[in-house]
Amino acid sequence: VSVPREQHVDWSSAGLRKTRQRELVLGLVCSHCDHPTAESILREARRQIPGISLATVYRTLRLLKEKGLILEFSGGGYPSRYDGTTHDHEHVRCVACGAVQDIDLPEAREMRGIVAERTKFRVSAYPLVFHGLCADCEARRAEIERARANGGCGRSKEMRMPCTEIAEDVDRFWPEGSW
Amino acid sequence: VSVPREQHVDWSSAGLRKTRQRELVLGLVCSHCDHPTAESILREARRQIPGISLATVYRTLRLLKEKGLILEFSGGGYPSRYDGTTHDHEHVRCVACGAVQDIDLPEAREMRGIVAERTKFRVSAYPLVFHGLCADCEARRAEIERARANGGCGRSKEMRMPCTEIAEDVDRFWPEGSW
DNA sequence: ATCGTTGCAAATCATTTGCACCCGA
DNA sequence: TCGGGTGCAAATGATTTGCAACGAT
Numbered sequence: 001v002s003v004p005r006e007q008h009v010d011w012s013s014a015g016l017r018k019t020r021q022r023e024l025v026l027g028l029v030c031s032h033c034d035h036p037t038a039e040s041i042l043r044e045a046r047r048q049i050p051g052i053s054l055a056t057v058y059r060t061l062r063l064l065k066e067k068g069l070i071l072e073f074s075g076g077g078y079p080s081r082y083d084g085t086t087h088d089h090e091h092v093r094c095v096a097c098g099a100v101q102d103i104d105l106p107e108a109r110e111m112r113g114i115v116a117e118r119t120k121f122r123v124s125a126y127p128l129v130f131h132g133l134c135a136d137c138e139a140r141r142a143e144i145e146r147a148r149a150n151g152g153c154g155r156s157k158e159m160r161m162p163c164t165e166i167a168e169d170v171d172r173f174w175p176e177g178s179w
Numbered sequence: 180v181s182v183p184r185e186q187h188v189d190w191s192s193a194g195l196r197k198t199r200q201r202e203l204v205l206g207l208v209c210s211h212c213d214h215p216t217a218e219s220i221l222r223e224a225r226r227q228i229p230g231i232s233l234a235t236v237y238r239t240l241r242l243l244k245e246k247g248l249i250l251e252f253s254g255g256g257y258p259s260r261y262d263g264t265t266h267d268h269e270h271v272r273c274v275a276c277g278a279v280q281d282i283d284l285p286e287a288r289e290m291r292g293i294v295a296e297r298t299k300f301r302v303s304a305y306p307l308v309f310h311g312l313c314a315d316c317e318a319r320r321a322e323i324e325r326a327r328a329n330g331g332c333g334r335s336k337e338m339r340m341p342c343t344e345i346a347e348d349v350d351r352f353w354p355e356g357s358w
Numbered sequence: 359a360t361c362g363t364t365g366c367a368a369a370t371c372a373t374t375t376g377c378a379c380c381c382g383a
Numbered sequence: 384t385c386g387g388g389t390g391c392a393a394a395t396g397a398t399t400t401g402c403a404a405c406g407a408t
Contacts, residue, residue, distance in 0.1 A: 017382055017387060038373080053390045058373060075254020077398085079372060092300045103297055111287055115309045118282055121271045123311035130294045132302035196362055196407055217398080232365045237398060256373085258397060 009069065016063070021045075021052050025060040029070050030084035035100040037079045071127065073100055092130045096137035100129075188248065195242075200224075200231055204239040208249050209263035214279040216258045250306065252279055269306050273313035275320070280313070 009026065011018040028041050036044075042057045061082055064070045073091070074080040078098035083091075090105040108128050116123040133141065188205065190197040207220050215223075221236045240261055243249045252270070253259040257277035262270075269284040287307050295302040312320065 012383085015387085019382075019388065021389075051390075055374075055391075056389055059375095059388085062374090073254075074256070074372095075252075077253065077371095090294075092294055092298045092302065094300065095303065095305070101298055101300070103294060105290065105294065105297075107293075108287070108290055111284065112309065114286075115269075115271055115282060115284065116311065118284075119271045119280055119311075120314040121273065121280070121309070121311035122317055123271065123309050124274065126274070126310035128307055128309065130291065130300070130302050130307065131305040132295065132298075132300035135299040138301055191408085194362080198363065198407075200364075230365075234366075234399075235364055238363085238400095241399090253397095256396095 009067075014067070020049060021056050022060050022063075024048055024052070025057055026064060026069065026084075029061070029064070029082050032084070033102070035073065035081040035083050037081055039079060041082070073129070088125060088127070090128045090130070092132055092134075094134035094137055095131050096133055096141070099134050099137075101134070103130075188246070193246070199228060200235050201239050201242075203227055203231070204236055205243060205248065205263075208240070208243070208261050211263070212281070214252065214260040214262050216260055218258060220261070252308070267304060267306070269309070271309045271311055271313075273316055274310050275312055275316035278313050278316075279308075282309075 009018075011022070024045050025041060028044050029036065038054065038057050038061060041061070042052065042054050045052045045057065061070070061072070061080075065072050065082075069084070069086075071083040071085075072080050073083065073093065076093075076095070076098060081098065081100050083100070083102070085102060088109060090103050090108055091100050092103060093100045105128070109125075112123045112125070115121070188197075190201070203224050204220060207223050208215065217233065217236050217240060220240070221231065221233050224231045224236060240249070240251070240259075244251050244261075248263070248265075250262040250264075251259050252262065252272065255272075255274070255277060260277065260279050262279070262281070264281060267288060269282050269287055270279050271282060272279045284307070291302045291304070294300070
């Protein structure tokens, strides 16, 4: 779980200090492909620096984001998720659990120019985000509906974490119309 | 400012009641093309129903969103913005002030199928959101940089609301890396 | 009359911040 | 040493919710 990629950060040149916490957080974000949340990063970080605080994790993530080293995905009422992948790519985000998955879709990137022309916006290289139901949540949803049809309570007994940390609230399932 | 479009909501058929507040909020969202926030909707709503509360506005917006009558754009630390346009379309969002603008980009919609194939996600018809700097914020940014270069304080004296309610915090300007 | 709705205020929750102590350069 | 960093706890700010009064059907 430890194959850091972008470790050559010139902390010093920006008047910043290289600390154990910063190196660790950066390493954790970059060695994951499941777009961790601040909370899950904290959990993993504490295995190596037990005393590290959530505030430091958030401060570091913001710093890295501002330096352009990582991306942040926020919105939809879920905690933000972070992406340490540096190359230009796209994403799909599950509307039910908030999970984010990378995809490569060069065709999509070409459209930025078109958009810029039509809108007067200086369109940036931010990745495009598609929305949908991930396979796990779709299965879970079918399960819930089956249970309901059978007069069940709507929550299956032993179905665990389809995606990375699903939303527990069944009523928030498939919040149509938001992103 | 009052050319409601989608007023034929079958409140009753869903066990919901038709109230003055709901009609008003729906009408306000649908008659705007600038993607208002809950707060700005409240402000306008109070001109007709002085006693209407923010809670009711939020409750109504959520309801409408869940019924698929409007879209919600959240994230990036800004209050959500709502879109009453019903047809399938795309958006550009300003990373500096949060303003959202509609665009029509049929080519983009065709990609949903490709994405679904590659990711196992059941990709939904949610509009795609591009990110960039809107013309007003780009001008504002240039202005700020000019002022800084001249030893100014970084905030020009009389520049007002470039977009719809810009973020006042200069330091949050151009938060590279988030959406 | 019933039961969904509203207003108000209090509660949430992710994220940020003030501050005193700590540590990297 | 010295100013940036960290942990902790308290503060923010958008959005939600509990509850009693209200009003649509």
